[in-house]
Amino acid sequence: MKRTLEQLEIIEELVSRDMEEMLVHGSRQFRMSVHMTQVPSMNNSVLYSHWHEELELLFVVKGSIQFHVGQDKFSVHSGEIVLIQPNLLHSASREGREEIVFYAVLVHFNFVSSLENDLIQQQYILPLFLQKRCYPKLITREMDQELKLFSLLEGVRDIYQQEPQGYELLVKARLLEIFYLLEKVAVEGTDETLRRSNAGQNSLLAKKMLGYVQQNYSKHISLTEMSKQVNMSPSYFCRFMKKQFDLTPMDFLNEYRISEAVTLMETTDKKIMEIAEMTGFCNINRFTEIFKKFYGYTPKSYRNAIRDKVENIDCTVRRDTDL
Template sequence: MKKSLELLEFLGEPVSRDMKETLAHGSRQFRMSVHMTRVPSINNVVLYSHWHEELELLFLAKGSALFHIGQEKVTVRSGEVVFIPPNLLHSASRLDQEEIVFYAVLVHFNFLSSLENDQIQQQYILPIFMQNRRYPKLITREMDEELHIYPLLEEIRDAYQQESLGYELLVKAKLLEILYRLQKCAIHADADLDIGESRNSNSLQAKKVLAYVQQNYGKRITLADMAQHVNLSPAYFCRFMKKQFDLSPMDFLNEYRIAEAISLMETTDKKMTEIAELTGFCNVNRFTETFKNFYGCTPAYYRKAIRNHAGDGQHAVRCDTDLKSY
C-alpha cells in the first residue's frame, strides 16, 4: 500500500476569514480526496467549526464523537457514517477518552457532474449540492446493514491510496453507487422551503460569528460586540448561539481562545503569560482558570503531557493525513 508523503499536524482546521476550510481537496483534474484523521485522547476537540463546498462522507473507524452539523447534533460510534452536505457548518467533540480515528471522503460537484445537464445531474447530483434533497446525517450500523455504505467507503479509501491502474474510474463508480443506495432514505425538501431559507440565514449568521471571533479573539470582546456584529440583541444572540453551537457566546469565544492557546503550547516554547496575552485573556490567572474549566488540568500540566506523549513516539496533536499526494 502506498505510504502518505505528506503529514499535516495541526489542532483544528485551517480556515479562511469567513471560516471556509482552505485545505485543498484533490486537484483540478481530480476534484476529490480522502483524509485520515487521528485524534489522541489528550485532545478534547475532534473538529473545529468550519465549512467547505465539497460533499463530505465521514466514517468513524475508532472511538465515538458528538457531531454538530448545521443545527443538528448526532452521536457517532465506530462503524458509522456521517453525511455532511456542502457549505454547511460542522464540528465535533469527543465523548470518551479513547483515541479517535476517522476517514473523510470529500467530493466536489465538478467531480460528479456531467458535461451536459442530463437527467442524472438534474435528478440526483444537483439536489445534493443545492440541498433540495435531504439525507440522514447519520448512517447507523443498523441502517448500514441494508445500505452497505461503510464497506463502499472503505473500498474508495483503499483504491484512492493504492492508486492502481484505473483507480479513478473505480472511485467514481463507488461514489455513484453510494448515491444510488442513499436514494432509499432521501427526502425532498421542496415542501420545507421556508424552513430551509431560515436555516440558510442562520448558517450565514453563524459563519459571521465564527469569522468575527477568528479575527478578533486576541482582543477584548464583549457579548454586546458579538451580538452587534450580526445585528441581534444580546438576549436573542445568546439563544441563537446556544441553538447553533450548544454554547453560550462567551463559552464559545473562550473555547476558540483555548484552542489557539493549545496550538501555541504544542508548537512553540512561549511562556504561559505570553500565550495568555496573545489569545485575549486579561491575565494568566484567568487563562489558567478557563483552561481548567475546559480540560480539567492546568496549561502547564497539559504542555508537560504533550511532551511526554511526543517522547513516547505518540501523536501529541491532531493529525490529518491526505492518503496520497498529487
Template sequence: MKKHQGYESQDSNGKFVTKDLKEKIQHGDKQFRMSVYKTYVPSFSNLVLYSHWNEELEFLIIEEGSAQFYIGQEKIKISSGDVLIIPPNMLHSASRVDQGEIVFYAVLVHYNFLSSFENDIIQSKYVSSLFLQQRQYPSVIPKDKDSQMGLFSVLKEIIHVYWNKPAGYELKIKAMLFDILFRLEVCAKDIDTGMGRARGSHHSLLAIKLLAFIQENYSKRISLNDMANQVNMNPSYFCRFVKKQFDLTPLELLNQHRLLEAVNLLETSDKKVVEISNLTGFSNVNRFTETFKKAYGYTPTHYRNNILDCSCKYLGGTC
C-alpha cells in the same frame, strides 16, 4: 489530533481556513476533484474538528470512538460504524463526548467530479440538485440502519482503492460514488425517521460571520454585545442562537477559540504562560489557568511539560 493523507492538523491560527472559515486546502486536483483523509484524535485532545466549511460533499465514517458533530443547526452524535453525510458549503465541527482515541475517515467529493457536460437527468435530478441542497439525504446513517444500505463498506472500499491506486482506480471510485447516491436514493426514505437532515444555511452563514469576528478579535476584550452586534441580534436571542448552533454559551465559544490559540502557542513557542494568557485575551493568568484546566484537565504548565512529551505516542514513538 493527527491527520493523514494531506489533511491539515488542528488549526488554531487561521493557517488552514480563510477569514470566513472556508477551508483553504484544495481537495484533489483539477483532473480528479476528490480526496480521502484519515484523522486520529488522541485521548488528551478535546476538540475533534474545528469549525469550517468546504465546497465539497463529504462522507465521514467513524472507525474508533465517538464524537459530537455540529452540522448547520444539527447536533449529531456518531460512533464507530456510523456514516455521516455533510452537505457542501455547510459549517461543521466536532468535539469529543467521552474519553479515548477517535479515528475517522473523510471522503470529499467536488461537484465537478460527479458532473457531466451534458445536462441530462442524472446531472439535473441528482448531482446538481444535491450540490444546490435542493435534494437532501439523512445527515447520519447509524450502524444498525446501514445493514440494509452498506454505505460503510462501500466507503471503506473507496478509501482502499484511493490509497492503493490500482489500474483504473479513477473509474472504480467514480462508479462507487454513484453507487452510494443510488443506495441513498433507494433506501434513505425508509430509514429517515428521527435521523434529521442538515439544515440552517442562513444560520450557518451567521455562525461563520461570528466565528470570523472571534478569530480576528480573540486577543482583545470582547463583550456579549460586541458579538451579538456582528450578527444583528439582541443579546438574549443571540445567546439562544449560539447555544443551538454550538451547544455553548457565547463566553464558552469565545474561550474555546482562545484556548485553541493558547494550545498552539504552548506547542510551538517558548513564551511564558503569563505572556500566552495576555496574547489570547484572558483577563489574568489565574483566569487563564482555571479555564485551561477545566477544558483539558491540566494546567498550561503541566500540559507543556508533561502531556506534550507523550505526543510521540501518536506520532509513532513511545512515551
C-alpha cells in the same frame, strides 16, 4: 499526487475569514480526495468549525465523536457515517477518552457532474449537492445493515490509496453507487425546504461570527460587541449561539481562545503567562480556570504531559490529511 497515509501537522491558517476551509481537496483534474485523521486521547479538539464546497462522507473506525452539522448535534460511534452536504458549517469534539480514527471522502460537484444537464444530474446529483432534498446526516450501524455504505466507503479509501490501473474510473463508479444508495433514504417536502432555507441564513450568520472571533479573539470582546456583528440584541444572540453551537457566546469565545492557546503550548516555548495574554485572557488565574474547564488539566500540567509524551503523541486535530 502521492496518495499514501500521512498525518498533517497543526497549521493555524486553515480557514478564511468566513471560515471556509482553505485546504485543497484533490486537483483540478481529479476533484475528490480521501483523508485520514487520528486524534490521540489527550486532544479534546477533533474537528474545527469550518465549511467547504465539497460533499463530505466521513466514516468512523475508532472512538466516539460529538458532531455539530448545521443546526443538528449528534453522537457518532465507530462503524457509523456522517454525511455533510456542501457549504454546511460543521465541527466535532470527542466523547470519552479513547483514541479517535476516522476517514473523510470529499467530492466536488465537478467530479460527478455531466457535460450536459442530463436526467441523472437533474434528478440525483443537483439535489444532493444543492441541498434540494433531505438526506440523513447520520447513518447508524443499524441503517447501514441494509445500505452497506460503510464497506463501500472503505473500498473507495483502499482504491484511492493503492492506485490500481484505472482506479480513477473505479472511484467514480463507487461514488455513484453510494449516491444511488443515499437516494433510498432521501426525503422531499415543503416543510423541509423552508427549514433548510432558514438554516442556510443562520449558517451564514454563524460563519460571520466565527470569522469575527477568529480575527479578534486576542482582544477584549464583550457580549454586546459580538451581538452587533450579526445585528441581534444580546438576548436573542445568546439564544442564537446556543442553537448554533450549543454554547453561550462567551463559552464559544473562550473555547476558541483555549484552542489557540493549546496550539501555542504544543508548538512554541512561550511562557504560559505570555500565551494567556496573546489569546485574550485578562490574567493568568482566569486563563487557568477556563483551561481546566475545557481540558481537565491546568495549563502547566497539560504542557508537562505533552513534553513527557512528545515521542509518542502525534498532536493532530483533524486538519484533513491526504491519503
